Amino acid sequence: MNDYQSTYLALSAILFAIGTLGVITRKDAIVVFLCIEIMLGAVNLAFVAFSRANQSAEGLFMVICVMAVAGAEAAIGLAIFVLLYRKTGTINIDKFNLLKW
Amino acid sequence: MMFDLVWLIPTFPLAGVLINGLLGRRIEEKSKSLVHWIACGAVGLSFLVTLILFVQLLGLAPEKRLYDFTWFTWIASGDFNVSVAYQIDPLSMFMCMFVTGVGFLIHVYSIGYMWHDEGRYYRYFAYLNLFMFSMITLVLADNFLLMFLGWEGVGVCSYLLISFWFSDLANAIAGKKAFITNRVGDFFFALGLLLLVTHLGGHGIWSLKFSDVFSNAYLLSPNLITLICLLFFLGCTAKSAQIPLYIWLPDAMAGPTPVSALIHAATMVTAGVYFVARCNVLYSMSTLAMGVVAVVGALTALLAATIALTQNDIKKVLAYSTVSQLGYMFMGLGVGAFAAGLFHVLTHSFFKALLFMCSGCVIHALSGEQDMRNMGGLREKMPITFYTMVIGTLAIVGFPGLSGFFSKDEILWKAFSGEHGSFILWLIGVLAAAMTAFYMFRLIFMTFFNECRASEEVKKHIHEAPKTMTVPLMILAVLSIFGGYIGVPESLGGSNLAEHFLDPVIGLGKGKLFSSAGGPALIHKVSETVEHHSFEIEYWLMLLTIVIVFAGILFAYTMYMKKRSMPEALSAANPSVYRLLLNKWYVDELYEKTVINPLRSISQFLWKGIDVVVIDGLVNSTAGFFMKCGVTWKVSQSGNVQRYAVSFLVGVFVLVAYYMYMR
Numbered sequence: 001m002n003d004y005q006s007t008y009l010a011l012s013a014i015l016f017a018i019g020t021l022g023v024i025t026r027k028d029a030i031v032v033f034l035c036i037e038i039m040l041g042a043v044n045l046a047f048v049a050f051s052r053a054n055q056s057a058e059g060l061f062m063v064i065c066v067m068a069v070a071g072a073e074a075a076i077g078l079a080i081f082v083l084l085y086r087k088t089g090t091i092n093i094d095k096f097n098l099l100k101w
Numbered sequence: 102m103m104f105d106l107v108w109l110i111p112t113f114p115l116a117g118v119l120i121n122g123l124l125g126r127r128i129e130e131k132s133k134s135l136v137h138w139i140a141c142g143a144v145g146l147s148f149l150v151t152l153i154l155f156v157q158l159l160g161l162a163p164e165k166r167l168y169d170f171t172w173f174t175w176i177a178s179g180d181f182n183v184s185v186a187y188q189i190d191p192l193s194m195f196m197c198m199f200v201t202g203v204g205f206l207i208h209v210y211s212i213g214y215m216w217h218d219e220g221r222y223y224r225y226f227a228y229l230n231l232f233m234f235s236m237i238t239l240v241l242a243d244n245f246l247l248m249f250l251g252w253e254g255v256g257v258c259s260y261l262l263i264s265f266w267f268s269d270l271a272n273a274i275a276g277k278k279a280f281i282t283n284r285v286g287d288f289f290f291a292l293g294l295l296l297l298v299t300h301l302g303g304h305g306i307w308s309l310k311f312s313d314v315f316s317n318a319y320l321l322s323p324n325l326i327t328l329i330c331l332l333f334f335l336g337c338t339a340k341s342a343q344i345p346l347y348i349w350l351p352d353a354m355a356g357p358t359p360v361s362a363l364i365h366a367a368t369m370v371t372a373g374v375y376f377v378a379r380c381n382v383l384y385s386m387s388t389l390a391m392g393v394v395a396v397v398g399a400l401t402a403l404l405a406a407t408i409a410l411t412q413n414d415i416k417k418v419l420a421y422s423t424v425s426q427l428g429y430m431f432m433g434l435g436v437g438a439f440a441a442g443l444f445h446v447l448t449h450s451f452f453k454a455l456l457f458m459c460s461g462c463v464i465h466a467l468s469g470e471q472d473m474r475n476m477g478g479l480r481e482k483m484p485i486t487f488y489t490m491v492i493g494t495l496a497i498v499g500f501p502g503l504s505g506f507f508s509k510d511e512i513l514w515k516a517f518s519g520e521h522g523s524f525i526l527w528l529i530g531v532l533a534a535a536m537t538a539f540y541m542f543r544l545i546f547m548t549f550f551n552e553c554r555a556s557e558e559v560k561k562h563i564h565e566a567p568k569t570m571t572v573p574l575m576i577l578a579v580l581s582i583f584g585g586y587i588g589v590p591e592s593l594g595g596s597n598l599a600e601h602f603l604d605p606v607i608g609l610g611k612g613k614l615f616s617s618a619g620g621p622a623l624i625h626k627v628s629e630t631v632e633h634h635s636f637e638i639e640y641w642l643m644l645l646t647i648v649i650v651f652a653g654i655l656f657a658y659t660m661y662m663k664k665r666s667m668p669e670a671l672s673a674a675n676p677s678v679y680r681l682l683l684n685k686w687y688v689d690e691l692y693e694k695t696v697i698n699p700l701r702s703i704s705q706f707l708w709k710g711i712d713v714v715v716i717d718g719l720v721n722s723t724a725g726f727f728m729k730c731g732v733t734w735k736v737s738q739s740g741n742v743q744r745y746a747v748s749f750l751v752g753v754f755v756l757v758a759y760y761m762y763m764r
Contacts, residue, residue, distance in 0.1 A: 024746050032743075093742050100740025 008049035015042035029084075029091040033077050040070050103157045104168045107187045110147045110154075110197065111237045117143030117230035125223025133222060140226035141208045144233050148201035155194050166191055166605055169243055169312075176246070180307040181298075188243030188311065192606040195443065195599075196240035196375050199450045203367045204233050206573040210458050211359040213570035214465060225265060229363070232258035236368050240375060245294055245309040248376070252290070252340065255369045256283040262364060263356040275355035282349040286339020293332030300325060315382040323387065330383055330390035333376065334397075341373025342424045343401045343431060348689060350424055354416040358461030361416060366423050366453035371446045374430045378439045381607055385437070391521050395435025399516075399529040402428030404686065406536035410543075411672075411682040414471050415460050418544050422497065423453055425533055429512050432530060436522040438515030439607045440600035444588045445512055447599070448504035451584045452496035455577035459490035462566040462574070463548060468559050473544065478553035482563045485571045487549050489578040494545055496581040498538040498650055504585030509534065511590055513646060514639055531646055538653030546661035592636040592643075 015038055022035030044063045051059025085091050117140050121128070128135050158166050171186040187193075208229060215225050235254025242248035257280075264276025298309060304320045306313060318326065337343070342350040342365075353365050364370070377384060377394060384390055402425045409421035426449050433442030464471055466483060480487045496505040513534070517527040553560060565571070589595020600607075660667045672679035681687070 020750060024743050024750065096742070097740030100738045 012042045012046040113143040113147045114230040114233040121227040129223045136223045137212045144205045148205045183246045186243045187241040207363040210573040213567045228261045262360040263353045272355040275352040279349040283339045286336045289332045290336025293329045327387040337373030351420040362454045362457035367450035377434045398428045398431025402533040406533040409540040433512035436519035440603045441511040444599045445508035448508040452493045452581040455493040462486040473547040476548045477551045480549040489574040492578045494541045507585035535649045535653040538650045539657045542657035592639045
């Protein structure tokens with residue numbers, strides 16, 4: 001009945017790992033942001049897989065919520081990056097370490 | 102009812118305090134004389150009301166002379182209830198009469214004395230009125246707690262007034278000394294009060310009203326009564342300057358002279374005498390306490406008199422004579438002659454206020470000079486002061502016919518013949534009387550006779566005091582002469598009005614008042630032997646006292662008028678005795694060594710040892726520990742987003758691992 005489920009989940013895990021690695025290694029703020037989107041996509045995939053396996057719509061509902069949040073986040077995030085770039089001339093996240101002692 | 106006006110007596114001075122205390126600066130700027138009109142007017146009105154009530158009281162039958170006026174409830178806590186209530190009876194009216202009367206005269210005198218004190222005139226009168234308020238509260242209160250309020254109030258006012266010229270450090274220290282010494286006494290007084298409350302409360306009587314306490318005192322065990330009486334008496338020794346706590350009074354002369362007259366001669370120091378007399382029921386129940394009062398009084402009378410012999414400061418001599426006279430009063434109380442003690446309080450307040458005010462005139466005339474060695478020859482220049490002061494001196498030494506004679510003689514006679522009296526007490530009293538005669542006349546001779554030893558600069562300014570100062574002197578001089586005639590003893594053909602007037606209160610021990618008021622008659626019996634004594638012994642003792650007093654006067658005359666080299670020869674012949682007396686028996690030094698220094702080193706230890714090292718150390722090292730932690734760990738907050746992300750990740754791994762393997 002759920003032949004492809006483990007495949008979907010494996011793909012999801014791989015995508016999540018790629019996203020995570022990207023977040024902690026890349027320096028360009030936009031790339032880091034894209035990696036976060038990859039992680040969200042991986043989680044969405046897992047939701048859909050479980051939803052299908054359990055024959056329930058709850059997972060699908062979650063996915064829609066996540067996508068809505070991701071959209072909002074992208075809008076705000078990009079706006080912040082534009083402003084940062086205008087102000088400092090760079091969006092290298094190593095430069096933005098003001099939140100410290 | 103006329104007696105319901107009693108609340109006016111303390112209220113007038115209180116109003117004076119509020120007006121002068123809050124608006125005084127402005128009033129003084131506008132019109133300086135308005136300040137003293139307010140202050141003197143307040144006390145004068147109090148005196149007037151007291152006089153009216155006094156006359157009313159005299160109109161009643163002796164056994165009806167008790168009225169209790171409850172103004173409002175002060176403290177209500179469960180069964181325990183204290184009201185601001187005033188008691189009108191012979192004793193409280195007797196005290197209130199001379200407190201307000203003499204107080205009024207001293208207020209008037211202060212006008213002349215303090216007039217030149219710029220900018221602080223209103224403050225002086227505000228303090229003086231506050232003092233009157235406290236003292237009136239003290240004597241009129243119908244319960245222990247309200248009386249204690251007044252008791253503390255006079256202590257505070259004496260502090261404020263002694264250190265009135267506080268810009269001089271010595272004055273500030275004198276004020277502190279008075280306050281702290283009084284505090285020591287008040288502590289014991291408060292202990293006695295608490296003992297009384299708790300133990301009477303144990304018998305179901307949650308009241309501090311004098312009448313309730315006294316009518317139920319028989320419930321307490323004799324030992325407890327003795328303890329309470331002794332604790333109270335310790336409080337009285339501070340307030341009334343007796344051994345061991347008399348040391349503050351001579352130093353209290355640092356204040357303005359009218360203050361010395363008001364507080365340290367006529368009123369505040371009599372609070373202790375008043376209190377013991379008020380509690381005569383309690384004291385009568387304890388022979389030991391009575392004995393202690395009598396012996397302490399007698400010893401104080403003698404000790405202070407010996408010190409006064411050698412003092413050169415005119416006010417110090419008077420201060421020690423006050424201590425000595427207070428000793429007489431306590432001796433009288435201690436031998437059971439409460440009325441005689443109170444009678445001496447009255448006469449003493451007249452002549453001692455007079456003497457102090459005269460000395461104030463002298464000091465005023467000599468531009469602040471207080472050393473008698475720099476005085477002399479003032480007789481012609483200040484005749485009114487001279488004559489009034491001589492009257493005061495004759496009164497204090499007990500010259501026959503003047504007020505001091507009757508009261509002192511009464512005490513000496515009771516010390517000899519009273520139920521607790523003895524020959525030794527009488528002898529000490531007579532010795533002190535002889536010394537009193539000597540040092541008082543020494544003062545007169547040194548101040549008013551012979552050549553003037555003041556500097557030329559000072560001599561030019563010598564003048565008789567203004568009317569506001571001399572008129573009170575004359576009034577008090579008249580009172581010093583005739584004030585004694587209200588208590589002429591029966592042996593001299595008088596009827597001892599004062600004693601009979603006070604009888605309803607003092608006679609509480611005999612159960613007179615309480616049986617009439619429906620309370621239980623008290624068991625204690627005051628022996629009636631006094632009245633059955635033949636007058637013959639009394640005459641002889643009286644004569645002996647007079648002779649000894651005259652010997653003292655004669656001795657002073659020889660030493661300071663005839664052979665004026667004698668004092669120096671005497672002091673050179675007995676240098677150790679002279680130095681001992683001049684240095685006041687080294688009592689201050691003794692206290693310094695035995696009490697103050699140990700206390701100071703304990704405090705030092707508690708400060709530098711316990712407080713700084715232990716308590717501060719504990720607090721500071723706790724703070725230091727967390728400071729170190731913060732410094733060490735703050736580097737983990739790098740502000741780098743990706744590091745934070747890594748730490749999230751590690752956290753997630755840990756959580757996942759925990760849920761997978763540990764559960």
